[in-house]
Amino acid sequence: MYTRAFCLAVLCSLLPACGDALNRLKGDFLKGCLQSSVPDSICRCTWDGIETHYGKETLLRIEQTQQWPEGFMQKSARLMARCQRSESTYSNDE
Template sequence: MGSRIRKILTVALIPLALCACTSELDKVRSQFIDNCMSSGAPKSNCKCAIDKLQDHYGEQGLVAINRQGYPPSDFAEQLFVAAGQCRNP
């Protein structure tokens, strides 16, 4: 019975361990992609756009923007540029 409990605990703890390994940047990127897709954009365009924003702001910049809860003054312009570069022809 002891090994059965260990197996159950191991299976139950795997999702928790996987969540703990997700970086803050991964969470920001995932949230951006989900929000972008919910506005009707294809996933590939959303991934491309967050890549472009990450190129501009850097990893720590994106995390800082998320922590602050509001974007910098040039964010709308950068998002517009990124969306234009990522639009499918």
């Protein structure tokens, strides 16, 4: 369910008008993700996974060139799914 919303959030976060600094990129990603009705914890978890996997240098290059590494959307969607599973597991433990 969140995959479509996530893809829209990623697209929004990578538009040229979104800024050129990593903090701005993160803020725009989180804003787009949250506006897509994805829970805050899942948005933050997904961003953390993206940042860990790709690194700051690659993320800044993506923002500057508007070119995504091969498999970026698929990897990002898998990261979001993992965050969803982790959250549902945590919620079920409470």
